Amino acid sequence: MSVNLQKAEPIPASARAAIEEMLQSGDLFRYTAKENAPVTLLEQEFAEMMGSRFALAVASCSAALFLTLQALDLKPNAKVIIPGFTFAAVPSAVVHANCQPVLVEVGDNFRMDMADFEAKLTDEIGAVIVSHMRGHTSDMDTILRLCADRNIPVIEDAAHSLGTTWNGQKIGTMGLVGCFSFQSYKLVNGGEGGILITDDEEIIAKTVIMSGAYENNWQKHGCDTNSFARFQNQVPLYNTRMNNLSATVIRPQLEHVPSRAENGLRNHDHLAARLNNHPSLHVPPPLPGEHRAPDSIQFLLNGMSDTQAQALMAISANAGLPIQIFGQHTENARVFWNWQFIKDLPELPQTRAMLMRACDLRLPASLSLSDVDLIGDAILASVDQARGEKAA
Numbered sequence: 117m118s119v120n121l122q123k124a125e126p127i128p129a130s131a132r133a134a135i136e137e138m139l140q141s142g143d144l145f146r147y148t149a150k151e152n153a154p155v156t157l158l159e160q161e162f163a164e165m166m167g168s169r170f171a172l173a174v175a176s177c178s179a180a181l182f183l184t185l186q187a188l189d190l191k192p193n194a195k196v197i198i199p200g201f202t203f204a205a206v207p208s209a210v211v212h213a214n215c216q217p218v219l220v221e222v223g224d225n226f227r228m229d230m231a232d233f234e235a236k237l238t239d240e241i242g243a244v245i246v247s248h249m250r251g252h253t254s255d256m257d258t259i260l261r262l263c264a265d266r267n268i269p270v271i272e273d274a275a276h277s278l279g280t281t282w283n284g285q286k287i288g289t290m291g292l293v294g295c296f297s298f299q300s301y302k303l304v305n306g307g308e309g310g311i312l313i314t315d316d317e318e319i320i321a322k323t324v325i326m327s328g329a330y331e332n333n334w335q336k337h338g339c340d341t342n343s344f345a346r347f348q349n350q351v352p353l354y355n356t357r358m359n360n361l362s363a364t365v366i367r368p369q370l371e372h373v374p375s376r377a378e379n380g381l382r383n384h385d386h387l388a389a390r391l392n393n394h395p396s397l398h399v400p401p402p403l404p405g406e407h408r409a410p411d412s413i414q415f416l417l418n419g420m421s422d423t424q425a426q427a428l429m430a431i432s433a434n435a436g437l438p439i440q441i442f443g444q445h446t447e448n449a450r451v452f453w454n455w456q457f458i459k460d461l462p463e464l465p466q467t468r469a470m471l472m473r474a475c476d477l478r479l480p481a482s483l484s485l486s487d488v489d490l491i492g493d494a495i496l497a498s499v500d501q502a503r504g505e506k507a508a
Contacts, residue, residue, distance in 0.1 A: 119487045121438060121478045124300040125376065131368040135361070144359045147333045154363035156338060159311070161370055166286055166294070168313040170320035170339055173363060174327050177275040177297035177310035178205040179356035184271050184293045184312060185213035185243065186351075187322035194242030199228045199254070200467040201442075202247035204449040206273055207458055215242065217458055221466045225400040226252040226414055226474070228259075229466065237262055247273040248280070248287060249450075250476070251410045253403060256282050256290055271295065275310075278303045279377030279409030293319060298366050301478065303376050303411055306366040309358050317343045328355040377409030380481035383488050384410040387479065390492040391415050396499055411481055417441070417473040420503065425473065428502035437494045438478075443471035450476075 138144065138154070146155035155173050163171035174180050185196065196215045198206050201222040210217045218241065221232040226249065237244070244263055246254055263270050270291035274280075278296055280287040288294025293314045298306030314320055321343035324334050330353055334344040388399035391413075398416045402408055417425055425444050432439040442448050451471055452464060477495075479488070 118436075119483065119490050121480065121491075123480055123482065125303065125305040125369070125372075125480065125482060127305065127365055128368040128372065131365055134364045134368075138361055138364055144361050146357055146360055146363075147329070147336055149336075151336060151338070153336070154360040154367065155358050156336060158358075158363040158367050160338065161367060162311055163313060165370055165373070166289055166313050168289060168294075169315040170317075171311055171313045172320060172323050172327060172337075173309065173311045173358040175310065175356045175358060176205075176299070176308055177273065177295050178209050179327075179354075180293075180295035180310045180312035180323075181206065181209040181245065181271065181273060182212050183323040183326050183354065183356065184295065184319065185209065185215060186326055186354075187319050188243055188269060190215055190242040195240045197233070197236060197241055197244040199247050199249060200452045200464040201226060201450065201471065202249045202273070203275075204455055206245060206247050207455050210245070211457060217455075219452060219458075219462055219464055219467075221464050222249075222470060223466060224416060224470045224474075225403075226250065226470070227403070228254040230255055230258050232466075233259065234262055237266065237268070239266075241266075241268055243269050243271060245271045245273055246291065248275075248277040250412055250414055251276040251280060251408050252400075252414075253277065253280060253282055253287060253406045253408070255403060256287075257405075260290060269293075275299075275302065276411070277409065279373050279380075281407045283405040288313060292316060298362070301411070303373060303380070303409060303481065304366055304369045306362050309362045309366065311358075317341045321347050322351055326351050326354050326356075328353055328357040376411075376481040379483075380409050380411050380479070381407075383479050383481065383483050383485070384408070384413050386485055387413055387488050387492050387495075388415075390489075391495065394496060394499065396420055396503060397495075411479060413477050413479045415475050415477075416470070417475065417499075420473070422472070424502045428475075428498055431501050432494065432498040435494050435498055437491065437498065439495070439498070440476045441472070442474050442476060443468065 221229040274288035275297035298309035
């Protein structure tokens with residue numbers, strides 16, 4: 117197959133002159149300029165785009181999650197709910213913040229099981245991280261209601277959900293803090309990088325200083341708040357800043373978010389319709405009120421054995437189609453049983469069963485529908501060939 121699924125979103129030509137000017141100046145540190153450094157402008161533009169009061173650009177979405185947890189002043193070993201299906205960086209951020217991850221079951225629609233979520237939302241829980249894994253939005257109405265009743269803060273890990281809305285509201289703006297990723301395989305390609313948004317003055321003051329705004333550099337963030345001074349020298353510095361070059365690469369892409377989101381959904385739904393016509397494949401539908409902006413597709417194998425699942429990965433790889441089955445792919449960082457750094461790692465039978473049959477395939481927004489049809493042809497042919505394999 118000739119379609120390149122590893123292709124990242126392109127950097128707009130409009131960024132090149134600004135990049136060249138920055139390379140010539142060597143002015144890469146965000147706090148050198150007195151005002152309007154590229155990172156500062158990115159924060160202002162992203163906050164405006166999302167309709168939030170504040171934004172802080174940092175080294176990664178993981179750093180944004182960690183800083184947020186630190187800013188909450190949770191007790192040592194506080195328990196933080198996360199879904200059992202997410203990237204290993206999410207429980208890692210919880211552990212790094214000296215907290216304990218509490219894993220919630222995830223259903224075969226890739227979203228948190230609300231019955232298990234409510235059962236585990238006890239008085240011991242200090243915070244909830246809703247990880248919209250691969251852009252699949254869990255039931256935010258229920259989550260926010262249950263957490264509000266218990267006064268538990270909600271953090272949105274929206275690394276895969278820039279451009280997604282829930283009943284018309286932008287994902288990442290519904291919790292106390294929303295955290296996003298600019299890693300190359302996300303909707304906006306910064307190579308690496310992340311950003312958090314919030315309307316809370318204390319959260320932004322603490323996270324700005326902890327991110328590495330030493331001495332009085334917090335004054336260059338342009339936030340109209342008096343909260344910063346009282347936290348200076350009172351919170352530790354973790355130096356997770358974003359640099360100006362990354363911001364210069366990212367900023368021109370923000371205007372392309374709506375079109376990339378639209379194209380990503382078009383490609384996803386076109387392929388999903390084809391796969392759902394096959395008896396062995398199922399792409400779960402969105403939840404009511406969820407309008408997605410996917411850059412990948414996940415589908416479940418129905419009635420196929422482990423042998424056939426393993427055969428599918430090998431056959432598709434030979435066809436140039438890198439299908440991964442989360443639970444069948446050794447060392448996959450999105451599989452909870454590989455998170456051996458978690459003390460007393462629980463068993464999640466529902467999540468395990470889903471991961472053993474859940475296929476994952478990148479689907480860049482830049483693909484054409486003819487490209488998507490080639491991918492569909494290759495998937496269907498690979499599945500049919502794999503179904504011919506007999507269990508050992």
